[in-house]
Amino acid sequence: MEQLPLVISPPLSSSHEFAAAADVIRTLHAAGYNAYLIGGCVRDMVLGLIPKDFDIVTSAKPEETQALFPRSLRLGAQFGVITVLANGLSFDVATFRREGNYEDGRRPSWVEYADLEADVRRRDFTINGMAFDLSRSTVIDLCGGLADLREGIIRTIGDPAERFGEDALRVIRAVRFAARFGFSLEETTRLAVISAAPSLGRIARERIWQELQFMITEERRESAFSILAELGLLPHVFGPDAVWSPETIVRTSARLAALAPDASIVLVLACVLADGVAHTTPDEFAAGVGEPYDEEAASRAETVLVSLRAPRSVVDGVGALIARRMVWAAPNSLREGRIAQLVRNDRTGALVPFWTADAASFGMADAVSRIRDIADRIIAEGKAHGGKNRMPLNGTVLADAGIPRDATMGELLAEAERLWLEGKLETEADVRRWLNETVRRADSGAGAGDPKPQS
Template identity: 30%
Template sequence: MSEAAASHMTDRRELTAAQRNAVAELLRVSPVADELGRRFAAAGHELHLVGGSVRDALLGRLGEDLDFCTDAHPDQTLGIVRGWAEAIWETGREFGTIGCQRDGLRLEITTFRAESYDQVSRNPVVEYGTSLTEDLRRRDFTINAMAVSLPEHRFTDPYGGLADLAAKVVRTPGTPAESFGDDPLRMLRAARFAAQLRFAVHPDAHAAMNRMAADLDRITAERIRDEFTKLLTGADPITGLRLLVDTGLAERFLPELTGLKLEIDEHAQHKDVYEHTLTVVRNAMSYEQDGPDFILRMAALMHDIGKPATKSVGPDGRVSFHHHEVVGARLTKTRMKALRYPKDVTGKVTALVALHLRFYGYGRGEWTDSAVRRYVTDAGDLLSRLHKLTRSDCTTRNRRKAAQLAADYDALEERIARIAADEDLARVRPDLDGNAIMELLGVPPGPIVGRAWKHLKDLRLERGPLDRDTAEAELLRWARDEGLRD
């Protein structure tokens, strides 16, 4: 049998499996979907399950959110679902979308669209279309341009989406230039689907992404952020990240990632910092227990972005990146702020980048219990992620060195556990609270109390728990040194 014939038979088997998955998934939701289809038909309108819902049904993983398109306009759709839907929302009405809920399923019903962009505006210009085929052509990729008509379950695939699904290819229904010109975010979405589905981007689409990367500048930071977050939390973010760098898309919104390709990692001369970073992201994923952890993955991605700005070459020719974690934390904060990430998410990622090198002095045996307490206190509720990030950062091929680093970190975690057994390291507080400080020093609430509280906390970190008498004596000694008491 020829290689081509064998490949064709494999595709046929995969298509058959996909079709079986679709039947099983659609039967699960068909009581609601078919009932809705009958309501639209009775009102003289079409209804089709479309987009990601059909794709996911074919992949055997249809969720609780279903997407439909129709020739009915929003007012007509509202008239059809009122009295049937358990809840209705109109937040997408300006784009022709009416949302509703029935039997635990969330349904979004959108009027056929011939949507386009004016090549300058950041927002779509919505025009209602007149046919299913026209609506499917304006969708991003062929795997999202399939439809199942309801209630008769007629399958429509004018652009070969089923074959592309079997071949695991991301391809546009029309020309890539036309599709990406309408909505440049689709270039980033192509990389996202490659990461989520482990699909390859069609060569024509890949070439267009290279040519048109600068068009991404027309897209708002929030839309880019949302697509990038989905990419980074996908099943294979490394493939997606490589696509962003190779096509020039990363340069438009995350140029620090591209910049890593030029730097050599001093810990592993056999690979540059870019390759090291991708390895750290992959390593971090192996420590996830409850699904993708965006904060951990983003910290892994950004942990070394301070290296280009701190690179220096010593007299002996050795490359160093002193304080790159400090510079990296600052760059991370700036970049995530530009992408409109929430402050709490940005703060956590930035803190992990700033702390990721702290461990490397531990193996020399220089850490006191005070240093361990500060490590735990500075990490706070990020300690578990910091453990994972630090372990992930070991990418050396030197087995002896890797084993020593792992053993050192095992020892640190054991030491943290021992100290934590005697002290509440998760909530280190001074041995005297604010009320006790004010009473002992005879001062009202104000800056003096805060300074005294900080002094006692530092003392607690340095020496561990103090009894009441010792804590009071230390506070009075501090007050005298500060000139607050005779």
């Protein structure tokens, strides 16, 4: 056992969450029970980070904990866990316990109350197995977590095959922690991760999705993807509809590295799946005519995300980005107004960053310069989505000019939007001239305004 005195100072000491958790522990101490902070919060405290959540273990039985905290919930009482509501927050307070076999790959077949050491021994990784004694301001390490933190190692507590056999989701958690902290997997643990990868097929897909969300929304997401690829986990996480080659793995890593730390989950997933669902290259579109639109790739990306139980908004957003992926590779085949229209109507706000990252992954960052210039201009002019500048005509204006409310009107409105975004339809006088020309052309048989094609 190793113990480490830990001085609690700002900003942790002024944290509302820490103060509330400390109050819960003091209440348990005052009633004669042992109680400690446990797990990830202790790890983060040792690393000088501010924990997001504080978990507590105690010698008090669930009914004893609930007697001390009338405002509590018994949602996990069968596993010795009571959720205590205190100071506007909730804390999981678990009785020291040891567990039986995980017959369903997620939950133990039985639980019996025990002591702190037994409780620690059932946990996943050494860095998550440390306790903090508030009364002595001391970290208690019964499993080598402090040493592994110092060495930068992710190691299971006990036999890694057993730990991953209990819950295969720990395979992904191992990768997430290694990426988050820039640690390496201890060799036995690494080999066990590779062996246990097929067991992810027994895990509910929504649990994988929850873990994946944590992984890809953190700043070191590129490292996480690289580790998943290195260990052969990508097909077990994303399923058979996404396939990567060594070349596209490198390119996917480059896309992720090009993203801002606060990139949205829709943008990150589009960058992850772009090469997994469509093996296209810019050369296929550079000399092409028309607007690139890959409906098949979008459909495959959506299939992957639906299988992971991702929210519909994420599925649709990623699909929309993937479908328009290669527009950046064919900018000269699209008029300025059409590019501006795509940017303006992008509700995800991720289209230009996606194109930028994708172009960079091919070593062609300059190819997006025209697109970025157009996007910057319509933002400055207040014409982007949510901007104050409004197009000076609508369906009512067209109807008053004698345009029927059918597909023709839709085509004309789209053309008007492109002209407006190009700066050619700004005033009422511009609108009148354009409408007169449109009606004249319709009367002469050239079509209802003979609107220009979209590309």
